[in-house]
Amino acid sequence: xxxxxxxxxVHSLIRVKTKSSIVAKPPSQNTPLTEHLxxxxxxxxxxxNRQLESRLAKEGVPVEQWRILKVLFDGNGxxxxxxxxxxxxxxxxxxxxxxxxVSDALVYRVQDPKDRRKVLMxxxxxxxxxxxxxxxxxxxxxxxxxxxxGNKSTNELKRLLESLIDSAN
Amino acid sequence: xxxxxxxxxVHSLIRVKTKSSIVAKPPSQNTPLTEHLxxxxxxxxxxxNRQLESRLAKEGVPVEQWRILKVLFDGNGxxxxxxxxxxxxxxxxxxxxxxxxVSDALVYRVQDPKDRRKVLMxxxxxxxxxxxxxxxxxxxxxxxxxxxxGNKSTNELKRLLESLIDSAN
DNA sequence: TGGCAATTGTTGAAGTTTCAATATTTTCGC
DNA sequence: GCGAAAATATTGAAACTTCAACAATTGCCA
Numbered sequence: 001x002x003x004x005x006x007x008x009x010v011h012s013l014i015r016v017k018t019k020s021s022i023v024a025k026p027p028s029q030n031t032p033l034t035e036h037l038x039x040x041x042x043x044x045x046x047x048x049n050r051q052l053e054s055r056l057a058k059e060g061v062p063v064e065q066w067r068i069l070k071v072l073f074d075g076n077g078x079x080x081x082x083x084x085x086x087x088x089x090x091x092x093x094x095x096x097x098x099x100x101x102v103s104d105a106l107v108y109r110v111q112d113p114k115d116r117r118k119v120l121m122x123x124x125x126x127x128x129x130x131x132x133x134x135x136x137x138x139x140x141x142x143x144x145x146x147x148x149x150g151n152k153s154t155n156e157l158k159r160l161l162e163s164l165i166d167s168a169n
Numbered sequence: 170x171x172x173x174x175x176x177x178x179v180h181s182l183i184r185v186k187t188k189s190s191i192v193a194k195p196p197s198q199n200t201p202l203t204e205h206l207x208x209x210x211x212x213x214x215x216x217x218n219r220q221l222e223s224r225l226a227k228e229g230v231p232v233e234q235w236r237i238l239k240v241l242f243d244g245n246g247x248x249x250x251x252x253x254x255x256x257x258x259x260x261x262x263x264x265x266x267x268x269x270x271v272s273d274a275l276v277y278r279v280q281d282p283k284d285r286r287k288v289l290m291x292x293x294x295x296x297x298x299x300x301x302x303x304x305x306x307x308x309x310x311x312x313x314x315x316x317x318x319g320n321k322s323t324n325e326l327k328r329l330l331e332s333l334i335d336s337a338n
Numbered sequence: 339t340g341g342c343a344a345t346t347g348t349t350g351a352a353g354t355t356t357c358a359a360t361a362t363t364t365t366c367g368c
Numbered sequence: 369g370c371g372a373a374a375a376t377a378t379t380g381a382a383a384c385t386t387c388a389a390c391a392a393t394t395g396c397c398a
Contacts, residue, residue, distance in 0.1 A: 041214040051337070052207045139200070
């Protein structure tokens with residue numbers, strides 16, 4: 001019985017090894033950390049975000065505030081919930097960042113007349129002017145990436161990221 | 170003089186517009202937030218990291234701790250600096266996470282005999298056993314991604330991310 | 339209609355990360 | 369070999385994020 005099990009185990013190992021090396025990657029438990037998609041995304045995000053951060057630092061503005069300004073730039077108000085989704089922040093964090101931006105007169109709150117639970121956020125003139133300067137800095141970062149990485153790769157990567165995000169929802 | 174500058178400005182606008190619409194994407198200042206590479210990376214990272222986090226939560230372990238265990242699994246000691254680079258954390262943060270893991274007997278510190286400024290980190294037996302359970306959870310997440318997103322896209326995305334990271338250094 | 343559940347945003351406490359300063363050890367020039 | 373500069377890890381304070389509870393308003397349905 002032990003022997004039979006051992007033989008059967010060997011057979012299945014051989015079969016799996018053969019099949020997997022032809023059809024697909026073997027599902028090894030020992031995949032290095034650096035081959036996990038989650039890790040590669042974290043690493044790339046960290047690096048690119050750092051670059052952007054250091055550009056925007058010329059205006060003394062954190063990345064999150066740039067995102068907020070950019071979303072509000074069109075002049076249509078957004079509720080805190082909509083805004084939080086758009087800028088990838090959870091609600092309490094957004095509330096506190098917005099508090100600071102209100103102090104800096106970059107954005108302002110208006111009670112939504114249609115639904116008085118809601119607050120509509122708007123961008124001030126000052127906020128819009130700052131936003132445009134920040135946009136330039138951000139564009140120059142993307143240009144720098146495209147220089148080193150190539151236009152084709154950049155567009156292909158964007159396309160794949162969009163479809164990954166789609167497929168995850 | 171004013172007129173000449175104006176004409177020259179118009180010319181250069183036309184030239185740039187013509188050239189850019191043939192050669193590359195026009196560098197509009199009004200690119201939506203959702204088309205910036207930095208944003209797409211942040212969004213994808215957030216989503217995939219959330220998924221992984223919720224899987225690893227079955228063992229009550231944060232993603233960072235899994236990364237640390239995985240790096241140390243091979244039994245070769247790593248200094249705090251090496252480990253911090255490998256797991257994408259800065260030094261003080263790593264020190265504090267490691268403190269917790271030492272309390273939980275998952276890892277341990279050894280003074281490096283070759284260089285007494287350094288501390289070598291190792292994974293305990295307990296840590297290795299936990300790491301293997303975590304690996305299974307992580308593998309099942311990747312399998313789930315591949316199911317929805319496709320094998321080809323996944324591999325292509327990984328390849329592009331790796332080369333982006335390369336090009337950024 | 340009246341009241342209960344759901345939605346929206348904020349708050350305060352707890353937890354986490356980051357920055358600057360520190361202690362220790364090594365390296366290197368002289 | 370000595371002393372200044374660099375490298376390594378940790379610490380404590382400050383800043384930030386997150387969690388859970390709360391207040392206000394709306395939607396629902398019986």
